[in-house]
Amino acid sequence: MKETKLLTRRVGKYEPLDLKGYEADGGLVALKRALAMGPESVIEEIKRAGLVGRGGAGFPTGPKWAMAAGEEQGPKYFICNAEEGELGTFKDKVLLDGDPWMVLEGILIAAYAIGAKQTYIYINGEYEQTIQLWEKLVVEARKAGFLGDGILGSKFSVNLQVVKGKGLYITGEEFALISSLETRRAASRLKPPYPTQKGLFGRPTVVNNVETIANVPVILANGVEAYRKLGVEGEPGTRLFSLSGAVKESGVYELEVGSGTLTEFIDEFGRGTSSGRPVKAVQPGGGTSALLARASLGCKLTTQAIRQAGSEIGTAGVIVYEEGSSAVDIVKGLLKFYGSESCGRCAPCRIGVVRMREIIEKVFQGEGTTEDLEQLRQIGKACVAASTCGMGQAFPLPVLSALELFPQDFEAVIENR
Amino acid sequence: MKEVCLTIDGREVTVPEGTMILEAAKSVGIDIPNLCYDSRLKPAGTCRMCVVQIEGRPGLTISCNTPVAEGMEVCTDNDEIAAIRKTVLELLLSEHRVACTSCDKDGACKLQDYAYRYQANEGRFGLPERRPVKPNYATNNKAILYDPDRCILCGLCINYCEEVQKAEALTFGGRLGQLEVSTAFGIDLQESSCVLCGGCVEICPTGAMLDRAAIGKGREKDLTRTRTTCAYCGVGCQIDLNVNLKTNKIVRVTSEVGCIPNDGNLCVKGRFAMDFVASEKRLASPLIKRNGEFEKATWDEAINFIAERLTKIKTQNGPDSIAGLSSAKCTNEDNYIFQKFIRASIGTNNVDHCARLCHASTVAGLVRAFGSGAMTNSIDELKNAACIFVIGSNTSEAHPVIALNIKEAVAKNGAKLIVADPRQIDLVRFAELHLPQKPGTDVALINAMMNVIISEKLLDSDFINERTEGFDAMAEALKDFTPEKAEEITTVPAEKIRQAARIYAGALTASIVYSMGITQHTTGTDNVLSLANLSMLTGNVGKESTGVNPLRGQNNVQGACDLGALPNVYPGYQSVEDPQIRAKFEKAWAKELPPNKGLTVVEFFHAVETGDIKAIYIMGENPALSDPNLNRTRKALEMVDFLVVQDIFLSETAQYADVVLPSFCFAEKDGTFTNTERRVQRVRKAVTPPAGARNDWEIVCEVATKMGYQMQYDGAETIMNEIASITPIYGGISFDRIDSVGLQWPCTDKDHPGTKYLHKEKFTRGMGKFHPVEFKAPAESTDAKFPFVLSTGRQLYQFHTGTMTRKSAAINQVSPTGYVEIHIEDAGKLGIADGDSVEVVTRRGRVSTLAKVTRSIESGWLFMPFHFREGPANMLTIDALDPLAKIPEYKVCAAAIKKNS
Amino acid sequence: MQKFKMETYQNLVKDVGGVTAENLFMFLGKVQEAFGYVPREVVRDVAARTGFSETRIYGALTSYRDFKVRLECDD
Incomplete structure (x- = not known):
């Protein structure tokens, strides 16, 4: 088994702010090609490439762009989601730090394709150096004519705002992120309408994860056929x-x-x-x-x-x-994190996550009963079934699976009372 | 709209495309549990109780935000769904720290209902303890209480405040664990942008938000709800008085979502200003003034005394020496009886009421232009207008619930709002254009708009040709009235006037909404005629969501006019000077009637000075505070030989009376009011009146009978039947037909469905008539001594002379006393700071009040609300009258202001 | 971190080239970083600049761990 460096090919190969270094290594080919193709053809290529989102939900990228592009005229927005708050996930940072021009190129192509003039990159607040790098990158890009009016002599104009995340897991959720940029509470929203219909400031908006957007220049530079040779059906x-x-x-x-x-x-x-x-x-x-x-x-x-x-x-x-670690510890650790991250908007997640955290702590202390385990299951199921967004629907999944896969771990602490 | 067919719980349901599953289910009587749904709001989807199963979709789906689809199969309840709902309820109960036992919401709480339905165990996750009480945004508020320990954070109150009321006073504050409803920075509600509509209290599904004054006064099972019509402004909101019969007190006021015309929405007055009903200051015995002092009298004494004195004055000076002031606060039945008494028993047409002071010019103008003097269209139609032109109406304060429709039109349906008002009123926030015209220059503004419409060929020639007359003469008069010329007069930039004209004329449907900023001028009738011209010029009358829409000020000012409390017409605007009509009434009333029209209200008082009026009978009005140039009015009240005042309180006017008669208030009466959109609505008795008081119409009947003219009725319904029999526009009105929803006149017979909007195919007068209108300056202009233009009017929290609203603690907290608004720069020049005591002076009087320094008024102009007896604005106003409508110019006079030392 | 001064704040406004709905969130982040909280005066000012209500901005700020609406005491 070995790595296939497609997106990470240039990581560490050039000084992050060095546009020439990027260009010398095959950069900007995709953007130039995109501007020559026209927005519809770009979307068509991304669709044909079969790119799906890398942020967690796995929604197909091309169709998402097509939806936003197909909405009525007027302001549209593109947002690159670099919140990367999910536990055990730190891959986007590699691209943001190691090949920022590629990410920027992807953002520009996406904005061009959907007709957005204002774009945002919303970066996890803990990635302080990354944020500084991107703030400089914007200045460089503006100097080099990649941000502002008439990109590369075309009629396409675009701006990018670097936004520092505010330390909330939930802002990785697309509507919570949008709410954030609207200076609203960091909370999810009901769908429909979807962001592509009524997103930022009520306008059609595409939110793409960093890795997703990094695929875009690769697809356009190497061609759809080359791209599709990799992976599985x-x-x-x-x-x-x-x-x-x-x-x-x-x-x-x-x-x-x-x-x-x-x-x-x-x-x-x-x-x-x-x-x-x-x-x-x-x-x-x-x-x-x-x-x-x-x-x-x-x-x-x-x-x-x-x-x-x-x-x-x-x-x-x-x-x-x-082996050797208890499922009780695993669950407790997870609930400790998610237990303070619910946006509080909908009842099952807001209360459920807190009750579950309390129960697992009680169980961990050796004060639990089998009834408590049943409560965990019931609350977990209610959250999965009835929550608004991905967080509420998903945070109980490891808990429910732990109860199913490792009942003996839970019984052990209960029996030990 | 396309229809979609689906199956819900095995039942076939057909609903319009886009309907949400929850609503589709509701339409066939399937109640899907929910704690955060309200038909007036966008789905909140916070409670997640409304989950359902859709065939072919994994898991559960919330039904409040999932649109129906063709062939969809929905299951709204089964074991799996019930288990989820039960768990969600138990989770909610795990944060609900208050038991039902001492809760005012007991029996009317959705959380309680569902907990019972799903047998939720409140202690499943441990019984939560009450948290230490912390002050919150409502702690110091006298109207509203918020208890976070009962709050389920559904967000309904916040969404109502934002989406319907658009006050944005409330928000969620804090993060998980400390999450609660709050104002910005937790400031007191009364310091926030809250307008105290109380919608949050009513929409709350639990007992987290309560009407503070109602606490401990009765739970659901102790209360009886009586549906009636609000007695404040002319919107005609349907309210439910929740009365504890044991104490005979109105505990709270609620309103049902879906009711017409207010859809469950109320304003602060309807919600929180019913304290007056049970006020200790209510009159409970007739009073006769002897040697300058009021003494209690029996009803027999009082009636005999009045009959004797009036008979004597009539014999000595003729019937025209007596005048009657009827009341826009009283029912249609009261008004009908009152004018019948004045006309048939006394024998004069000297009957009028306060419509003279608010919309006389509307009637004069619209009758001339269209043939009918009422609001042409319906309140509900505003929502769908493409353009709304609001001129001279501070709708949010004077007709708050209609303002909600206007805001909804803008926010939901993209209507373009043009606001012409000298002040930066609340509606300006929603307006495409604000035209701050100098007070008293409306004709110039409207003429210039029409000049643009004609010169840019934006007019509706077909409409003008087919439906109207007099266009050429009017167009000729407008020829030179360019926006530039209007700019000089109005101070509104010419370009803005052009834009306004284009927006108004370019809209598919455009509604004009106006109120007393148009009518209360010496050119009031001209102003109204101009608006009528504007509407006809663009074909914006006689179809849905258009029209010329005067908003009537008092709850029943429309009805008082309709029922003939006017000196020139019998009920139904039938002229007293028309011999045929007179003959009809003489026959119906079995009495010869006077052929000449009578005097108007301000003329009554002027005629007292000349000795022509010797006696005045006032039913439920308060001219000693409401009429212009009070020094003169009060002198007349003092001078008049005999004054009878029939009221619920010893008002400023009653103090001048020779006899005071205690009457019922609206909550104690059966009858009808007619709202601003011509809708005849029921008024129902909800509480037992004070012992010693009597119904207005009964008192009047007794006086008439005692004076020798028999008037006897066994109830309001009988009176309405008599009204219907001789009043063509009310011909089809009966208590049966208006039991649930009112009927809009004209409603000529028992099968007539009522009239949503007037002048549909033909104007009431046949052809609509254009009138050339010349601009005329107001009666009084500013000079070195009186450099400010003073306007007077209403504010949200008070009503009229404050006799009712000022009995409410909730209202007194936010609106304790009067004030004068002055622009910050003018205040600066005069050394006046916000809250300073100032003196406002005009040629007629001087008043001390507090300065309210603001940017919402233009420099050079002052504004004073007229509700306050301790700083009565009408000491200052001018009693110059519109020559046709005889309405006084409350909106413009010249004034000076200085800081009190 | 510095003590809140209207003048310093006005400079921040200048630095971002004016506060609009589109950059408000980012801008408030800069205010937070400069003063350690977002004072009420700032909320009032940016509300007037953006047309958003103070209520909305307050509600939003309090939902983020990294925003403070009051200067926190050290005790």
């Missing part, structure tokens, strides 16, 4: 996997979709578990993805295969837990 290209948890080597690795199994990935790139004990469980798609037990780790690293194994590829943040 229905899921072309590569994916950036973040690997963390109980492994010897954490990191971000770009893999061709379907190039290996979870076990291989953990063994070869993570060099096995920290202690050398066997893997106990894995969250393959960030902190809100269901746990997979050891027996399921033979699945390929594709959306379908992971789903069949019982989880989701999500943000491709692979979190490894080793």
Whole structure:
């Protein structure tokens, strides 16, 4: 198993602010091509490439652009979501720091395709150096004529605002992010209408994850055929996997979709578990993805295969837990984080996440009962079934899977009372 | 609109495309549980109780925000759904820290209802304890209480405040754990942008927001709801008086979503100003003034005394020496009886009421132009107008619920709003254009708009040719009235006038909304005629969502006019000077009637000075505070030989009376009011009146009978039947027909459905008539001694002379006393700071009041509300009259202002 | 971090080339960083500049962990 460096090809190869270095290494080809093709053709190429979002929800990118482009005339917005707040996920930072011009090129192409004049990049507030870099990048880009009026002598004008995230997990959710930029409360919203219909300031808006947008220049520069040669049927290209948890080597690795199994990935790139004990469980798609037990780790690293194994590829943040750790600890850790991240907008998530956190702490203290475990299941199910956004629908998944896969861990603390 | 067919719980349902599942279910009587849905708001989707299962879709879906689709199969309740709802309820209850036992909302709480329906266990996640009480934004508010321990954070109050009322006073504040409803920075509600409409209280599904004054006064099971019509402005909001029969007190006021015309919306007055009904100051016995002092008298004494004195004056000086002031606060039935008494029993047409002071010019103008003097269209139609031109109406304060329709038209349907008003009124926030014309220059503004419309060929020639007459003469008169000329007169930039003309004329449907900023001028009739011209010029009358729409000020000022409390017409605007009509009434009333029209109200008082009027009978009006140039009015009240005042309080006017008669207020009466959109609506008795008081019409009947003219009725319904029999526009009105929703006149017979908008195919007078209108300056102009233009008017919290509103603690907190608005620069020059005591002086009087320094008024202009007896604006106003309508010029006089030392 | 001064604040406004609906959130972030909180005067001022209500801006700010609407005491 080896890395396929498609998006990360230039990472570290040029000084981040050095536009010439970027251009010398094949940069800006895509943008020039896009401006020559016209917006409809760009969208068509992205559709044909079969690109799907890398932010967690996996929505097809081309159709999303087409929806926004198809809305009535008037202001439209493009937002690059660099909040990257999901647990176990730190891949976008690699691109933002290592090949920012490529991300910017992707943003410009997206804005051009949908007809947006104002774009935003909303960066996780903890990535302070990244934010500084991007603020400088905007200045450089403006100087070089890549932001402002008449990009590369075309009629296309666009601006980019760098926005520092405000330390909230929920602003990674697209509507919460939009609300943020509107100076509204950081909270999700009902859909429909979707952002492509009524997004930022009530106008059609596309929100794309950093990795998603980084695919765009690659597709346009290399051509759809070349792009589709990588990956598997229905899921072309590569994916950036973040690997963390109980492994010897954490990191971000770009893999061709379907190039290996979870076990291989953990063994070869993570060099096995920290202690050398066997893997106990894995969250393959960030902190809100269901746990997979050891027996399921033979699945390929594709959306379908992971789903069949019982989880989701999500943000491709692979979190490894080793034997010896208790599922109670795992769940407690997760709920401790999510338990203070609900936006509070809808009842099940707002109250459910807090009650679940309280219950697991009680169980952890050895004061739990089997009734408490049932409560966890019931609340979890209600949140999954009835919450507004991805957070409420997903945070209980690892809890529910832990209860199902590792009942003995819970029984052990209860019996030990 | 396309229809969609789907199945809900096995039942076929057909609804328009775009309908949400929850609403579709509701339309066939399937009640999907919800704690955050309201038909007036965008779906909030915060409670998640309304989840349903849709065949072919994974998991559950909320029904409040999922549109129906053809062939969709929906299941609204099964074990899986019930389990989820139960858990959600139990989660909500785990944060609901107050038991139902002491809650005022007990029995009217949706959380309680659903907890019962799903048998939710409130202690499943542990019984939460009450948190230490912290002050919040409502702690110091006298109208509203907020208890975060009962709040389920559904957001309905916030959304109502933002989406319907558009006050944006409330928001969620804080993060998970400390999340609660708050104002900005937690400031007191009364310091915020809240307008105290109380919509938040009513929409709250639990007991988190309560009407503070109602606490402990009765729960749902203790209360009886009586549907009636609000007794404040002319909107005619349908209100439910929640009365505790044990105490005979109105505990709170609610209103049902879906009711016409207000859709459950109310303003501060309808919601929080009913304290007057049970006020200790209510009159409970007739009073006769002897040696300058009031003494209690029996009803027999009082009636005999009045009958004797009036008979004597009539015999000695003739019937025309007596005048009657009827009341826009009283019911149609009261007004009908009153004018019948004055005409048939006394024998004079000297009957008038306060419409003279508000919309006499509307009637004079619109009758001349169209043939009918009422609001042409309906309130509800405003929502769908493409353009709304508001001129001389501070709608948000004077007709708050109509303002909601205007705001909705702009926010939801993209209507273009033009506001012409000297002040930066609330509606300006929503306006495409604001034209701050100098007070008293409306004709110039409207003429210039018409000049633009004609010169830019934006007029509707077909309409003008087919439906109107007199166009050429009017167009000729406008020829030189360019926007530049108007700019000199009005101070509104010419370009803005052009824009306004283009927007108005360019809209598919354009409605004109106006009120007393148009009518209360010596050129009031001219102003109204100009607006009528403007509407006809563009074909914006006689069709839906257009028209010329005067907003009537008092609850029943429309009805008082309709029922003939006017010196020139019998009920239904039938001329007293028309022999045929007179003969009809003489027959119906079995009495010979006077052939000449009578005097108007301001003329009554002037005629007292000349000795022509010797006696005045006043039913429910307060001219000693409401009429212009009060020094003169009050002198007349003092001078008149005999004054009878029939009222619920010992008003400023009653103090001058020889006899005072205590009467019922609206909450104690059966009858009808007619609102501004010509809708005849029921008024129903909700509380037992004070012992010793009597119904207005009964008192009048007794006086008439005692004077020898038999007037006897067994109830309001009988009176309405008599009205219907001789008043063609009310011909089809009966209590049965208006029981649930009123009827809009003209409604000529029992099968007539009422009239949504007037002049549909033909104007009431046949052809619409254009009138050339010349600009005339106001009666009084500023000079070195009186350099300011003073306008008077209303404010949101008070009503008329304050006799009712000022009994409310909630209102007194936000509107304790009068003030004069002055521009910040003018104030600076005169050394006046906000809140300073100042003296305002005109040629007629001087008044001390407080300065309100603001930017919302232009430099050089002053504004004073007229409600306050301690700083009565009408000491200052001029009693110059419109020559046709005899309405006084409340809106313009010359004034000076200085800081009190 | 510096003490709130209207003058310093006005300079921040100048630096971003005027406060609009589109850059308000980013701008408030700069105010927060400069003074350690977003004072009520600022909320009032930016409300007037953007047409957003003070209520909305207050509600928004309090939903973020990194915004403060009051100067926090050290005690």
